[in-house]
Every structure is written in C-alpha cells, then in structure tokens.
Amino acid sequence: RADRFSVIPLGLDLSLFQNWQARRPKLRAELSLTADDILVGIVGRLTEVKNHKLFLDSIAAFKKGFVVKPTKKVVFAVVGDGSLRPQLEKQASELGLRDDLVFLGSRRDMENIYPAFDIAALTSLNEGTPLTLIEAMANARPVVSTLVGGVVDLLGPTVSKDGEGRYVICERGIGVPAENSEAFASAITLLVRDEELRREIGEAGLQFVTGRYSKDRLLDDVRQL
Numbered sequence: 244r245a246d247r248f249s250v251i252p253l254g255l256d257l258s259l260f261q262n263w264q265a266r267r268p269k270l271r272a273e274l275s276l277t278a279d280d281i282l283v284g285i286v287g288r289l290t291e292v293k294n295h296k297l298f299l300d301s302i303a304a305f306k307k308g309f310v311v312k313p314t315k316k317v318v319f320a321v322v323g324d325g326s327l328r329p330q331l332e333k334q335a336s337e338l339g340l341r342d343d344l345v346f347l348g349s350r351r352d353m354e355n356i357y358p359a360f361d362i363a364a365l366t367s368l369n370e371g372t373p374l375t376l377i378e379a380m381a382n383a384r385p386v387v388s389t390l391v392g393g394v395v396d397l398l399g400p401t402v403s404k405d406g407e408g409r410y411v412i413c414e415r416g417i418g419v420p421a422e423n424s425e426a427f428a429s430a431i432t433l434l435v436r437d438e439e440l441r442r443e444i445g446e447a448g449l450q451f452v453t454g455r456y457s458k459d460r461l462l463d464d465v466r467q468l
Contacts, residue, residue: 254461263358270359284360286375289325297366300424357382380448386416
C-alpha cells in the first residue's frame with residue numbers, strides 16, 4: 244500500500260562547494276580565460292547515455308551562427324573520461340572545434356571545476372537524479388539540460404517558453420528536448436547573452452539544492468523514518 248512507502252531524496256555533502264567564489268579563478272587561469280570569457284562545461288562519464296555527441300553537435304551549431312553569435316569569447320569544456328573519448332575527440336576535430344573545446348579528463352578537484360563554469364550543461368538520454376546538476380547548482384551555476392528523467396524535478400516549474408518552441412525557461416534552469424542540437428545551441432546562446440538570467444537561475448538553483456539535497460536533510464529524513 245502507498246502508506247508503506249517513504250521516499251528519501253539524495254543528500255550530499257555540499258560543504259565542499261561553500262565559498263565557491265574564491266575558487267572560481269583557479270581553472271580559468273589554467274585555461275587562460277579572462278574574467279569576461281564565457282566557459283560552458285559538461286561533467287560526466289564519456290559513455291553513450293551521457294550523449295556527449297549532442298554536446299559537440301550543439302557547439303558546432305552555436306559556432307555556425309544558427310543563432311546570433313555573442314560578442315564575448317565562449318569556450319567549452321568536457322570534464323570526465325571514458326571509452327568514448329577517442330571517438331569524441333575525433334568528432335571534435337571533424338567539426339572544427341579544437342580551438343573552442345578542451346577535454347579535461349577525470350578531475351579530483353571538482354570544487355575548483357564547477358565555480359569556473361558560467362554555464363553547466365547536461366545532454367543525457369536518461370537520468371535518475373543527476374548529481375552533476377545538483378553539484379553545479381550548489382555552486383550557483385545556471386544549467387541547461389535535456390528534459391529527461393529526474394532533470395524535470397530539478398529545473399522546476401516553467402517560467403516561459405521560447406517563441407519558436409526550442410526550449411523552456413524553468414525556475415532553476417533551461418530545458419531542451421533530447422537529441423536536438425540546434426535547440427541546445429539556442430539555449431546556450433540565451434544564457435551567454437543574458438548575464439542577469441544566468442545570475443537569477445544560479446541563485447534559485449543554489450537555494451533549492453541547499454534546502455533539499457543536503458547531507459543534514461538526508462540524516463534528518465532517516466531519523467524520522
């Protein structure tokens with residue numbers, strides 16, 4: 244019966260990401276980025292379900308001027324490793340992205356990675372509760388993601404929709420249909436051009452995950468159960 248079940252959401256030690264502002268320059272200095280440059284990053288294993296191919300196709304669509312190109316320099320980063328890395332690096336070369344994209348491999352300093360992002364991306368074909376989005380939100384980073392699985396719960400209610408139906412602006416992020424690189428490029432461009440929207444979404448995400456996905460909340464839930 245329904246009253247025999249209790250749902251306890253994930254709880255993470257988010258203290259790792261406190262004072263993220265102080266760590267923001269570290270990776271950006273490593274990549275020789277200025278304060279005005281925009282860094283769009285994706286974190287995850289390089290496997291089929293994470294669909295990094297869509298991320299690379301979206302960068303190509305972004306570069307080709309599918310949408311109005313921004314005046315600021317925009318750099319893209321892939322954080323993580325896996326069996327598809329050679330294939331993805333080949334795809335990046337074929338798409339002419341080598342000057343715009345860096346593969347950072349596996350990192351053990353994620354507390355320095357997320358703060359450096361201006362936008363956090365997720366292109367998965369399926370997700371339960373996406374940890375990378377929670378961690379990005381814990382660093383007040385605005386997110387753009389395919390609308391799959393538990394992503395919908397993280398992004399929250401719809402605030403507005405793109406006039407051409409390419410994406411939806413939610414309370415805590417921008418949602419894009421799966422397998423649509425042009426829509427994903429449009430969503431990235433919106434965030435690149437709108438600094439205030441990035442700030443609003445980032446702050447809303449931070450407040451949400453701090454209250455809902457903390458380790459302390461998890462422990463309290465277990466005690467109550």
